[in-house]
Amino acid sequence: MCAPNMPGAKALRVGEDQFGNFWYGTEKRDEIRSFYATCVPTCADDADIYDDKQDACTVSKQLAIVYLAGGGDFCAKGTPGAKAIRSQSKAVGDGNYWYRPEMASRVKPFYASCHSKCARGDRAVDATHCKVDNADALAYLQSEQMLRSVGIKPEDTTGEGGATCDDRSPGRNAITGCCRKCMRLFVEVSFQV
Numbered sequence: 001m002c003a004p005n006m007p008g009a010k011a012l013r014v015g016e017d018q019f020g021n022f023w024y025g026t027e028k029r030d031e032i033r034s035f036y037a038t039c040v041p042t043c044a045d046d047a048d049i050y051d052d053k054q055d056a057c058t059v060s061k062q063l064a065i066v067y068l069a070g071g072g073d074f075c076a077k078g079t080p081g082a083k084a085i086r087s088q089s090k091a092v093g094d095g096n097y098w099y100r101p102e103m104a105s106r107v108k109p110f111y112a113s114c115h116s117k118c119a120r121g122d123r124a125v126d127a128t129h130c131k132v133d134n135a136d137a138l139a140y141l142q143s144e145q146m147l148r149s150v151g152i153k154p155e156d157t158t159g160e161g162g163a164t165c166d167d168r169s170p171g172r173n174a175i176t177g178c179c180r181k182c183m184r185l186f187v188e189v190s191f192q193v
Contacts, residue, residue, distance in 0.1 A: 001039065001040055001042055002035060002036075002038050002039035002040075003035065003038035006031070006034060006035045006038060007031045007034075007035070008028070008031040008032040008033070008034055008035025008036070009035050011024050011028045011031055011032065011035075012024060012032065012035070041057070041101030041102075041104075042101060042104055043057035043058075043101060043104055043107075044057065044081075044099070044104040044105075044107035044108040044110075044111060045060060045061065045107075045108070045111060047060035047061075048060045050101060051098075054092055054098060055100070055101075056088050056092060056098035056099060056100055056101070057098065057099055057100075057101055057104065057107075058096060058097070058098060059085055059089075059096075059097035059098065059099065059107075061111050061114060063075065063114040063115070063116060064082075064085075064097075064110065064111055064114050065097055067082075067114060068082065068085060068086065068089075068097055074114050074115060074116055074117075075110060075113050075114040076110065076113035076114075079106070079109065079110045079113065080103075080106040080110075081099075081103070081106040081107040081108070081109060081110025081111070082110050084099045084100065084103035084106050084107060085097050085098065085099045085103075085107060085110070088100050088103070117130065118130035118131075119134070121133050121134055122134065
């Protein structure tokens with residue numbers, strides 16, 4: 001990005017030829033230099049920060065960082081963006097993840113390929129199922145199952161589990177539909193202890 005209203009920017013716009021090349025007369029060199037000084041490299045994401053000392057952008061996407069560190073298969077393998085990050089990070093050598101600003105167009109699709117299989121904080125137990133680890137949701141779901149097992153309707157209570165969840169929520173329905181068997185097992189084990 002550069003400051004668009006500088007005299008140097010205006011001079012360059014006027015000096016564009018039919019082939020998309022930009023020209024200026026030597027008498028405009030100081031205006032052009034001032035314009036160039038306003039230009040800051042653009043990174044792949046607004047959260048990535050350009051560091052002029054490293055002449056590189058920091059990687060800010062947490063899933064990408066975990067993937068690059070070898071901690072999961074959240075992102076597409078073998079992409080030019082991932083290769084650019086690994087190459088620049090090795091060159092900088094400070095343990096962080098970096099990429100050159102000119103590689104932002106390759107890093108952006110790499111970022112777009114990064115997705116978690118499960119909701120934030122939950123763990124994948126296999127290719128198609130996630131284990132709920134959200135403490136508030138677990139407290140609510142477990143107290144609901146406990147109440148039902150002793151004949152109390154959960155809707156007649158005010159969330160004895162310490163959290164209240166919306167019964168109409170698609171996420172809650174997905175969790176209870178997937179894990180009814182798990183919850184029954186939890187309730188049975190809880191009463192045996």
